[in-house]
Amino acid sequence: MTTRRQTPAKKVPQKSVPASLFFGRDESWLRFNQRVLEEAQDATNPLLERVKFLAITASNLDEFVEIRVASLLQRIEEGHNEAQAPDEGGLTLTERLDLLSAMLQDFVAAQYACWNEKLLPALKAEKIRFLRWSELNETQLEHAESFYENEVDPILTPVTIDPSHPFPRVLNKALCIALLLRHKRKGNTMTMLGVVTVPRSLPRVVALPSTDGHLDFMFLHEMIESQVARMFRGYEVMGSSAFRVTRNSNLYMQEEESRSVLESVRAELHNRRKGDAVRLEIETTAMPEIIERLRTNFELDPWQVFQMEGPVNLSRLMNLYSAANCASLKYPVFKSKKFKLSKKSMDIFDELRQHDIMLHHPFDSYETVEGFVESAAVDPSVVSMKQTLYRTSADSPMFRALTEAAQSKDVTVVIELMARFDEASNIRWARDLEDAGVGVFHGIFGLKTHCKLALLVRRDPDGKTRRYAHLGTGNYNPVTARFYTDISLLTSNPEITAAVQSVFRYLTAEADGQTYKPLLVAPLTMAGEVIDLIHRETEHARAGRPSGIVAKMNALLDRKTVEAMYTASQAGVPIDLIIRGMCSLRPGVKGLSETIRVRSVVGRFLEHSRIFSFKNGGNDEIFCGSADWMPRNLYERCEVLFPVLDKHLAKRLREEILGAYLKDNLKARILQPDGIYTRPTKNGHHPFSAQEYLMALASEEITEIPAKIAAKKADKKAEQKVKHSAKKAEKPAAQEEEPAELEPQPAS
Known part of the structure; x- marks a missing residue:
């Protein structure tokens, strides 16, 4: 295998930074989820959107537990704690686990306080109710009994735990009901557990016939729990409770033992079902005996048991958002701005020969990107298509276009099989694409292919053969494109498109020794070049030339990059960072990071675009791409950052987009030196939301930056x-x- 190159960074003297000046990634992530929870607590947001934010915090927490906490427990079990040096926050593995367990318990308590004290009363005020079986009126009771008899009962499998019936295999995150049972035979005092798994094929929130202007619902598990006596005839049900187990969901693959990436991922998806239990969620009303029996069965420590003051698995509240047809309690419908060709252009390719096109999703419609690929699929002048796929959707027009194009063109797709939690669907797409005649590759083993690239080769009407490319910060997924903020660049620039072709050759043949300029490509050149760009600003500041960095990304964790920014700050470089999630950099520390400001924006849309602007002595440069400044992006993934060379588009990025986020005083939070995020002070300024502003701009309600x-x-x-x-x-x-x-x- 070819040795991967790494461009050496320019040597700039800098002091060694002690670990205490870095925030731990896990605590930083939990603070991000706390900011999402604040949106659920915020009464100025539409009510059902608040419910949705709460559901998102629960879904986020599931992934954190089954990946990050599971990984930490596994490393401790394997004996890494004593041998490993303290992490970026200065803690050992066991110290970090102790800190996380306390933070997790506090966060879960805050989630349920939000549900019980804020959202439930607000829902009731809007005549949206969750009813128990005993609260149903005659009409609702008849409906519930019919639904249970016809849809629920036939697929339930009650199990009694005894020597002939061992504890059933509880799937990861499957909602179950545990029962403490005693046989009704005379003189029998022994108790045993019963378990019923709540079917995943049914909606977790069941709509009931509405009366008196109310919208009434019942949780599926409560419907089942009300009928358990019917399933366990001959037993006395002494107590029952809903519970859920979260398991280790990390994928582990051995390269030398696997025949192919596809076969290896498929095998590990099967093994994932067998992951060790990491967390037990159970209602606070559960009998202590039920809790202890479950804890012992799943081999969990007491801190791994989370007792819930309400419905287990708040992520299912997302069903309420879908089921409740209340437009007034949701965000107003937003229609993205559609791109229009210039009057002299016949098609998208004609337009791109004149100038680059930049789109800011979801404010700019994603249909332009879909049209770029779809038109190429049916255009006889297009002879070749190449594309990366990381996550896509079941009905993606991209997928259909690529399979159709394969009938008459050379089509190559690099599909990432290990996109977390999308592995199974990506395996299906890979097989379907191969069956359609597409050349399918899985990138370089051990490196996720995370870059977002599409490359077309076309014989144009003037007789010339040209390349056309799409480079983006987001996935080729029309569903997420409606609520993720991302940047797309469409270009026929010969230098950029040639570099994109070199990246594809690297992905399909691991052909090294190529030039990727003007792209920054991980894991080959990006890490060193990013640090070089930061060091360049440092030298400009020391020489008295204009300097400054504005960077927007999802996460900042790479220690070398953070240290380079500390050095730049000490030289006087003004640095503004817009980081949605994790950030290990500690801003505002005297003598170290006084010129660095960090903000996080959490709002209606998920901030997903990565934009990096450098003042460069007055000769500004700006890049976008798929990579955050994290070790996994810089060293363990195939990533691309691309320059935006068109001056008008670069100005739009700096002033309209970055400028809006730096002005936000409604949805932004400012990171303090102690790690706490606070709301910005208004200082007499009117409330300003970047996302609301950009929506208004796209709707042409306003026209100014x-x-x-x-x-x-x-x-x-x-x-x-x-x-x-x-x-x-x-x-x-x-x-x-x-x-x-x-x-x-x-x-x-």
């Missing part, structure tokens, strides 16, 4: 002061008064 709005506000304020001074001079002292401020309200 935040910088212009701010300038106009300042001019207006100055004008008001002049007028006020003139009036004040004309009035008697008794008539003096403060004028009302007439600053324009930014669209938000």
Whole structure:
């Protein structure tokens, strides 16, 4: 296998940074999930959107437990704790586990406080109720009995635990009901456990016939629990409770033992079902004997048992969002702006020969990207298509276009089989694509293919053969494109498209020794070049030239990159970081990071775009791409950062997009040196939400960027002061008064 190159970074003197000046990634992630929970707690958000945010926190926490906590437990069990040096936060593995267990328990308590004290009362006020079996009226009872008899009971499998019936295999995150049973035979005092698995094929929230203007629902597990006596005839049901077990879901593969990546991933997906238990969730009303028997069966320590003050598995509340047809309790419908060809252009390729196209999703419609691939599939002038796929959807037009194109063109797809939790569907796509005649590759073993690239080769009407490319920050998934913010660049720039071709050759043949300029490609060149870009700003600052960095990403954890920014800050480089999730950098520390500001924006759309802007002595450069500044992105994945060379598009990135996020004082939180995130102070400014502003801009409700709005506000304020001074001079002292401020309200 070819040795992977790494561009050496320029040597810039810098001090060694102690570990205490880095935040731990796991605590930082939990603080991110806390910011999502704050959106559920925020009464200014539509009510059902708040329910959705709460469900998202639960889904996020599931993944954190089955991946991060599971990995930590496994490393401790394998004996790594004593041998391993303290992590980025200065903690050993056991110290980190102790900290996380306390933080997790506190977070779960906050989730259920939000549900019980804020959301449930608010739902009741809007006439949305969750009823128990005993609360149903005659009409609802008849409906519930019919639903149970016809849809639920036939697929239930009650199990009594005894010597001939061992404890059933409980699947990862499957909702179950545990019962403490005693046989009704005279003189029998022994108790035993019973278990019923709640079917995954049925909706977790069951709609009931509405009465008196209410929308009524029942949790599926409560419906089943009300009928357990019918399933365990001959037993006395002494107690029951819903519970759920979360298991280790890490994938482990041995390269030398696997025949192919596809076969290896399929085998590990099967093994994943057998992962060790990591967490037990159970209702607080459960009998202590039930809790202890389950804990012992799953071999869990007491801290791994989470007792819930409400329904187990809050992520199923997402079903309520779908089932409740209440438009007034959801965000207003937003329609993305559709791209329009210039009057002189006949098609997208004609347009791209004139200039690059940049799209900011979901504010700009994703249909343009779909159309780029779909039109290529049916265009006889397109002779070759190459594309990477990381996550896609079941009805993706991309998938259909690629299979159709394979009938008449050379089509190559690099599909990432190990996209977490999408492995099974990606295996299906890979097989279907191969059956259609597509050349399917799985990238380089041991490296996830995370870059988002599409490359077309076309014989144009002028007789020339050209390459056309799409480079993006998000997946080729039209579903997530509606609520993830991402950047797309469509270009026919010969330098960029040639570099994209080199990346595909690296992915399919691991052909090294190529030039990837002007792209930054991981794991080959990106890590060193990113640090070089930061060091360049450091040198500009030391020389008195204009310097500055504005970077937007999902996470910042790479220690070398953080240390380079600490050095840049000490040289006086102003650095603004917009980081949605984890951040190990500690901003605002005197003598170390005084010029660094970190903010996180959590709102209606999931912030997913990665944008990196460098002042470069006044010759600004800006990049977008698929990579966060994390070790896994820089060293363990195939990633691409691409420059935006068109000056108008680069200006839009800096002023319209980054400028909006830096102005946000509604959905932004500012990271403090102690690791706590606080809301920005308004300081007399009107409330401003970047996402609301960008939606208004896309809807053509407004036409100005935040910088212009701010300038106009300042001019207006100055004008008001002049007028006020003139009036004040004309009035008697008794008539003096403060004028009302007439600053324009930014669209938000």
